[in-house]
Structure formats: C-alpha cells, structure tokens
Amino acid sequence: xxxxxxxxxxxxxxxxxxxxxxxxxxxxxxxxxxxxxxxxxxxxxxxxxxxxxxxxxxxxxxxxxxxxxxxxxxxxxxxxxxxxxxxxxxxxxxxxxxxxxxxxxxxxxxxxxxxxxxxxxxxxxxxxxxxxxxxxxxxxxxxxxxxxxxxxxxxxxxxxxxxxxxxxxxxxxxxxxxxxxxxxxxxxxxxxxxxxxxxxxxxxxxxxxxxxxxxxxxxxxxxxxxxxxxxxxxxxxxxxxxxxxxxxxxxxxxxxxxxxxxxxxxxxxxxxxxxxxxx
Numbered sequence: 001x002x003x004x005x006x007x008x009x010x011x012x013x014x015x016x017x018x019x020x021x022x023x024x025x026x027x028x029x030x031x032x033x034x035x036x037x038x039x040x041x042x043x044x045x046x047x048x049x050x051x052x053x054x055x056x057x058x059x060x061x062x063x064x065x066x067x068x069x070x071x072x073x074x075x076x077x078x079x080x081x082x083x084x085x086x087x088x089x090x091x092x093x094x095x096x097x098x099x100x101x102x103x104x105x106x107x108x109x110x111x112x113x114x115x116x117x118x119x120x121x122x123x124x125x126x127x128x129x130x131x132x133x134x135x136x137x138x139x140x141x142x143x144x145x146x147x148x149x150x151x152x153x154x155x156x157x158x159x160x161x162x163x164x165x166x167x168x169x170x171x172x173x174x175x176x177x178x179x180x181x182x183x184x185x186x187x188x189x190x191x192x193x194x195x196x197x198x199x200x201x202x203x204x205x206x207x208x209x210x211x212x213x214x215x216x217x218x219x220x221x222x223x224x225x226x227x228x229x230x231x232x233x234x235x236x237x238x239x240x241x242x243x244x245x246x247x248x249x250x251x252x253x254x255x256x257x258x259x260x261x262x263x264x265x266x267x268x269x270x271x272x273x274x275x276x277x278x279x
C-alpha cells in the first residue's frame with residue numbers, strides 16, 4: 001500500500017485553480033468590469049474552490065467513519081476479510097481523514113514546552129573544559145573523557161588523530177561529525193550555532209509528549225550536522241533548517257498518531273486473512 005507523504009491534505013491537486021494565482025475574470029465582447037465586480041467574481045471562484053475542498057474532506061471523513069464501524073464486527077476473521085477488501089485508494093482516503101484529525105494534536109504536542117531556536121548570543125569560543133561525557137554510541141551510552149565547549153558542544157579524541165564532534169541532546173552527547181586533529185575539530189565545532197532547546201519534560205509526560213520532545217531534540221542535531229558540513233553557515237540558513245525539520249516532524253508525528261496505526265492494523269489483518277485462505 002502506498003504511503004501518503006503529506007498527511008492532512010485533500011487530494012484535489014487537479015482541481016481548477018488549485019495552487020495557482022487568481023486570474024481576472026474573462027470579459028465577453030462588449031463587456032466592462034468594475035474593480036468591485038472583478039473582486040466579487042474572484043471571491044465567488046474562491047468560495048467554489050473552498051466548497052470543493054470541503055466536499056472532498058467530507059467524503060474522506062465519511063470513509064473514515066464507515067471504517068470505524070467495522071471495529072464492532074463479531075469476529076476478527078470478519079474484520080480481517082473487510083481489511084483485505086479495501087483498495088489502496090480507499091486506505092489512502094481513510095488515512096487522509098485520520099491524519100487531518102491528528103494534525104492539530106501533533107501541532108499542539110510540538111508547540112507545548114517550547115521549540116528549538118537560535119540563541120541570541122554567539123558561541124563563546126574560549127570555553128574549553130575537560131570533563132566526562134555521556135556519549136551515545138548507537139548501541140547505548142558510554143562515559144568518555146572529552147573537552148566540553150559552549151552551547152552543548154564537545155569533542156572527543158577517539159584515535160591518534162581522529163576526533164569526534166558531539167552535540168548534546170537531553171542527557172547524552174551525540175556524534176555529529178568527525179575531524180582529523182584537534183584544531184580541525186575545534187574549527188568545525190565552532191561552526192555550530194548556539195541553540196535554545198525545549199523545556200524539560202514534566203514528570204507525568206505522556207507518550208505523545210515524550211515523542212514530540214525527542215523529535216525537537218533531533219532538530220538541533222540536524223542543525224549541528226549541516227553547520228559542521230558547511231551546508232548551513234548563516235543564521236538564515238540555520239533557521240531554514242529548523243523550519244524544515246519542524247515541518248517534517250509535524251508530518252511524522254501526525255502520521256504516527258493518525259494514519260500509521262490504521263495502516264499497520266490493515267496490513268496485519270490482510271496477512272492473517274491470506275494465511276487463513278491458504279490453510
């Protein structure tokens with residue numbers, strides 16, 4: 001089954017006028033338009049387009065509501081057979097409706113507790129302190145001895161001339177780049193902008209809040225990697241990276257609470273149904 005790459009958007013890309021600049025209404029021979037009349041026609045066209053969007057969304061909502069009724073089926077086998085009867089287009093329609101409902105929840109989760117942003121103060125390149133670092137290795141966290149820099153950045157010597165540049169996320173430092181020699185490591189590390197992070201999670205944080213908080217922390221790591229690599233070297237480029245990653249986080253979080261669980265249920269149901277048919 002296909003994955004909807006941009007959740008929450010109705011599939012009306014082919015609707016007349018969708019995403020295009022408004023054009024002045026066509027004049028018939030001998031006709032003249034006042035500015036008010038032209039504006040009225042434009043407003044009517046926009047209202048017509050909005051109505052078509054609402055109509056598409058209403059059809060999708062109806063499909064999702066109908067899908068929900070099948071939770072009350074008598075047996076799992078009946079439900080699995082129903083899942084197997086759905087076409088890819090029907091599944092896409094259902095998940096678009098569910099994503100549209102989930103979008104507001106995802107947006108709220110990412111907004112609560114603050115978002116990553118650029119700090120108003122520049123990096124203090126004089127900060128250079130020896131200390132123990134909890135470094136994320138990909139298979140767990142291990143304690144290493146490194147050098148702590150400003151802005152949650154650090155460097156760690158892993159070999160004779162291999163240095164790892166680290167950026168803190170939560171309680172651990174994560175590798176974002178490598179360098180050959182200490183001077184190269186410091187030069188690259190100092191390219192990373194100082195950022196403000198989200199507030200700490202409350203003690204009774206929900207799974208949604210934990211997921212959103214982790215995603216916001218990942219944004220800072222992406223900014224650090226792009227800054228070190230030279231892909232983003234100015235404040236405007238750093239901000240563009242933040243905006244891009246937060247938009248991607250909203251889409252991912254929307255999917256995770258909207259359409260993805262349903263797609264997974266349908267996929268598992270189809271597999272069970274096919275297994276029953278083979279038996």
